[in-house]
Structures are given as structure tokens and as C-alpha cells.
Amino acid sequence: MRKRLKNKLANVISPEALNKIFSSFDIIGNIVIIKIPSSGLQDASEIAKQIMHTHKNVKSVFLQKSPVKDDFRVRELILLAGENKTITNHKENGCVFSVDVKNCYFSPRLSFERSRIANKVLPNEKVVNMFSGVGCFSILIAKKVHSAIVYSIDINPIAYNFMQDNVKLNGVYGRVFPLLGDSKKLVLTNLQGLADRVLMLLPEKALEYLPSALSALKKEGGWIHYYDFQHASKGENPLEKTQKKVADTLDNLGVFYVFSSSRIVRPIGPNWYQTVLDININESPSKFL
Secondary structure: OHHHHHHHHOOOOOHHHHHHHHHOOEEEOOEEEEOOOHHHHHHHHHHHHHHHHHOOOOOEEEEEOOOOEOOOOEOOEEEEEEOOOOEEEEEEOOEEEEEEOOOOOOOHHHHHHHHHHHOOOOOOOEEEEOOOOOOHHHHHHHHHOOOOEEEEEEOOHHHHHHHHHHHHHOOOEOOEEEEEOOHHHHHHHHHOOOEOEEEEOOOOOHHHHHHHHHHHEEOOEEEEEEEEEEEOOOOOOHHHHHHHHHHHHHHHHOOEEEEEEEEEEEEEEOOEEEEEEEEEEEEOOHHHO
């Protein structure tokens, strides 16, 4: 389907602009979001028309005009074609996620990562998801591991409301507990020493919130899944750079840890990568509990 669309657009815009569009072309439910280089903005309407003609299930095409920003992780969208509606249902990994793509963070590109993390969770684990958005990671975990309990936190009230709806929509009520607020404060007041596993899905704040993640773990330790944005020039390894940054912090905190695995989740720009470390914490020092 995308190949056919690309062939049609090849007659409209330059090959360079076409490659940039397809590297940032997201289908979320029946909504498409694209990024277009400034040199190709004059072709935006034609691009949107061709997308809707090729993808018959698409109801709206939006141009992303700003990066994801601020604590609520929102972005500016401009309608290019179709219905001016930003709420949709996205199906993935046997789940259905209702999301407002303008007012909540959601990336279909994290589908594999959501499944990967859910497959690591063991029966009866307690999981703290510190930056959960509309609840995708949390809900998939609960769907795959029925005995797991997930405390699912987000500071964005709109995302929190959608998370509540998604918990009911996917039949995981009573196993995923949505919490509204700053995860650092909520861990301190309600979730210390509780978790077998902590998810840190907000790269911009992961290092700042790492001590809070440690305090959420049980005294005997557990797992932290740490996500980062890392720059790596030619000859540099983004995973090694992420490990060094995190190791410096953990060493200063006096934590016993092992980097069990690491991977590049996806490239996010020239020489920039989203990375993830799966960290086994062997013991939570008493000062975090």
C-alpha cells in the first residue's frame, strides 16, 4: 500500500522530500500524521489527497507542525484533508486504544517495544509505569499476564481520562490502576518499595526521575526499563553512551545493577536515536525506601 502511494507521490515531489515524509508517516487508527520539510509544504494538499485516495480507511490527514513538547507531550497539528477529528481507535497487539492524537502522546512505532516489555513481565508482578500516556504499555502487560498489577501514571489529565476509558475497553479493570499526577510525587507518597518492575517511558525526564524509579522498587530490587534520546556521531555507539550516562548516576547513588540488555528502539533524526536499557537492580539501597 505504501509502495503504491510512494509511486504516485514520486510525480509530485522530489525524491529527497519523499523519503523524509515516509520516514515520519504514521497511521493511528483512521488518522494519518505526516511531517513535511519546509521545502515541500506547497505540495501538502496533494500529498494528503493521495494518502486518502490510497488508504481508503483513512478519514483525516494532519500535518505535524511542532515537535512533541512540554510535560503533556502534545504537538501542533494542522488538518490537510478529511474530517477535523483527532480522536480515533487504534488496534494493536490484540488491544484497542482510544486516543486523541492532538492532546495525548501516542506512537504506533513503539508497537514492538510494547510487546517486548509485556513479554518480560512474570506472573504476580507489580509494575509501576511512570509515564504511561493513554495506557498502552500498561494495558498490554495486563492482557498478557492476568495476575500482574500495573500502577499506570500520567500527568496529562486528557491522557489520564483516555487511559481510564482504555482500561475498561480492554477488560483490565482492577488490574491496571490509572493515577493522575507527577510520578515522582506519587511514588513518594503511595508507591515506595512496591514494584518488581518500573517503566520509564519519557526519555526527556528519565535521568531526573531515576531515583524515584529506584524508590518504587522492592527492597530486594527488580527491573527498570530506562528510555533515552541519545546523540551519536559517526564512530560513536548510542547504546554505550546511554549506558555510561546511566552508570554514572547509578554509581553515584550506590546502586548494585547490571545492564541486562540494550537496544536502539528507533532513529529519531540525523545522528539521534531512542534507546532502551533493561536494568536489573540487585538491591534497592535503604536510602531510597
